[in-house]
Amino acid sequence: EIVLTQSPATLSLSPGERASLSCRASQSINDQLAWYQQKPGQAPRLLIYDASHRATDIPARFSGSGSGTDFTLTISSLEPEDFAVYYCQQRSNWPPITFGQGTRLEIK
Amino acid sequence: EVQLVESGGGLVQPGGSLRLSCAASGFSFSSFAMSWVRQAPGKGLEWVSGITGSGTKTYYADSVKGRFSISRDNSKNTLYLQVNSLRAEDTALYHCAFGGYRDGNNVRYFDYWGQGTLVTVSS
Numbered sequence: 264e265i266v267l268t269q270s271p272a273t274l275s276l277s278p279g280e281r282a283s284l285s286c287r288a289s290q291s292i293n294d295q296l297a298w299y300q301q302k303p304g305q306a307p308r309l310l311i312y313d314a315s316h317r318a319t320d321i322p323a324r325f326s327g328s329g330s331g332t333d334f335t336l337t338i339s340s341l342e343p344e345d346f347a348v349y350y351c352q353q354r355s356n357w358p359p360i361t362f363g364q365g366t367r368l369e370i371k
Numbered sequence: 372e373v374q375l376v377e378s379g380g381g382l383v384q385p386g387g388s389l390r391l392s393c394a395a396s397g398f399s400f401s402s403f404a405m406s407w408v409r410q411a412p413g414k415g416l417e418w419v420s421g422i423t424g425s426g427t428k429t430y431y432a433d434s435v436k437g438r439f440s441i442s443r444d445n446s447k448n449t450l451y452l453q454v455n456s457l458r459a460e461d462t463a464l465y466h467c468a469f470g471g472y473r474d475g476n477n478v479r480y481f482d483y484w485g486q487g488t489l490v491t492v493s494s
Binding site: 264295297299301306307309312318319350352354357358359360361362363364365 | 415433478486487
């Protein structure tokens with residue numbers, strides 16, 4: 264099973280700042296990685312798929328990069344609505360599909 | 372508009388069973404692989420099971436293999452998850468989800484999610 268490790272666990276930033284969230288895979292997953300945003304009481308929302316492709320209707324301030332084992336989600340300038348929990352997910356070597364444990368992005 | 376509506380959750384004793392349902396609308400249900408993803412209270416996401424559009428291939432996480440069974444009725448546009456031999460650690464909100472036209476009959480990523488049905492395992 265591929266283990267995804269996200270860091271940091273919590274990131275405290277202010278609106279307008281740049282956020283960088285990391286996801287590291289226990290073995291190479293090529294580019295088969297997605298990022299999701301989840302707000303309290305809501306289902307997750309797909310942001311990025313195949314490591315760097317924005318999903319439908321996702322703002323351009325969200326970008327994904329990386330391949331192999333190291334991936335980054337970047338939010339170029341934080342908006343108030345971006346404070347949430349973010350998960351990465353892989354499907355390279357499956358089953359199982361696996362998720363990271365999440366990064367909480369909170370307002371500083 | 373794509374809609375996924377789960378039902379069938381509830382409070383069940385350890386060792387008990389439930390059948391979860393996911394009613395789908397707004398898309399050609401039989402054309403898409405579907406999955407169940409769960410989230411324990413205050414915890415992260417865990418993929419549980421997946422099934423191809425025709426229902427001929429099924430996939431499971433090790434944590435539920437042999438206890439859970441995924442199926443679908445394409446004539447009713449409904450996805451099911453039979454959950455047996457329930458344990459306290461199965462307590463979670465169970466979502467159905469799928470990837471849409473990009474992924475088609477492959478289980479890859481999850482663009483569309485239902486709001487979930489809560490399963491609570493407790494004596």
